[in-house]
Amino acid sequence: xxxxxxxxxxxxxxxxxxxxxxxxxxxxxxxxxxxxxxxxxxxxxxxxxxxxxxxxxxxxxxxxxxxxxxxxxxxxxxxxxxxxxxxxxxxxxxxxxxxxxxxxxxxxxxxxxxxxxxxxxxxxxxxxxxxxxxxxxxxxxxxxxxxxxxxxxxxxxxxxxxxxxxxxxx
Numbered sequence: 001x002x003x004x005x006x007x008x009x010x011x012x013x014x015x016x017x018x019x020x021x022x023x024x025x026x027x028x029x030x031x032x033x034x035x036x037x038x039x040x041x042x043x044x045x046x047x048x049x050x051x052x053x054x055x056x057x058x059x060x061x062x063x064x065x066x067x068x069x070x071x072x073x074x075x076x077x078x079x080x081x082x083x084x085x086x087x088x089x090x091x092x093x094x095x096x097x098x099x100x101x102x103x104x105x106x107x108x109x110x111x112x113x114x115x116x117x118x119x120x121x122x123x124x125x126x127x128x129x130x131x132x133x134x135x136x137x138x139x140x141x142x143x144x145x146x147x148x149x150x151x152x153x154x155x156x157x158x159x160x161x162x163x164x165x166x167x168x169x170x
Contacts (some may be wrong), residue, residue: 001032001033001034001111001113002014002031002032002033002034002109004033004034004039004095004158005158005164006158007158007159007160007161008033008097008100008103008104008106008107008109008159008160009103009106009107011031011033011107011108011109012106012107012108014031015029015031015108016108017106017107017108020108030110030111031107031108031109031110031111032109032110032111032112032113033097033104033107033109033111033112033113034095034113034115035095035096035097035098035100035104035112035113035114035128036094036095036096036097036098036112036113036114036115036124036128037094037095037113037114037115037116037117038069038070038083038085038090038091038092038093038094038095038115038117038151039090039091039093039095039155039164040088040089040090041082041088041089041090041091042088042089043087043088043089044087044088044089045087046087047060047064047086047087048071048084048085048086048087048089049063049064049067049070049071049084049085049086050063050064052071052084064085064086067085068118069083069085069117069118069119069151070083070084070085070086070088070090071083071084071085072092073092074092080092080093080153091155091164091165092153093152093153093154093155093164093165093167094117094150094151094152094153094154094155095154095155095156095158095164096142096154096155096156096167097156097159098127098128098131098138098141098142099131099138099139099142099156099169099170100156100159100170101131101132101138103159104132112128112132114128117149117150117151118149119148119149119150120145120148120149120150121150123144123145123148123150124145124150127141127142127145138170139170142154153167154167155167156168
């Protein structure tokens with residue numbers, strides 16, 4: 001899988017469509033890209049959810065189940081910044097490349113990685129399938145996700161050589 005911080009055009013240069021990397025048997029290796037979900041930033045041996053609730057990691061009673069999308073941390077200015085989810089630190093922004101089908105295809109991406117969220121993920125999957133596989137328009141689909149509980153805000157900056165937290169609709 002390509003690093004999610006890598007811009008889409010750079011992914012295409014790593015494994016070019018017209019000259020793909022091949023296995024020793026000569027088969028082209030398919031490129032996978034992260035297209036949806038909170039971006040994983042760090043892992044720890046310590047469970048941040050247990051620590052937040054003043055519980056021992058080994059006796060936490062699975063308190064994380066009460067916060068299935070993690071615990072939101074905001075900056076001092078009140079902007080969503082990070083999410084603590086068990087032993088993982090994630091971006092508060094949800095990486096979303098639903099509108100980037102043509103750029104993903106041009107980069108030679110043949111596999112998509114979507115990281116689940118607690119609510120609305122079935123709709124996310126259906127919309128990615130409709131857009132990427134059936135040629136449906138991406139416009140307004142992601143905007144409707146808030147109504148079924150998909151967390152936000154969205155980001156797609158890395159795909160476009162911009163800061164990772166930035167968002168520009170396609």
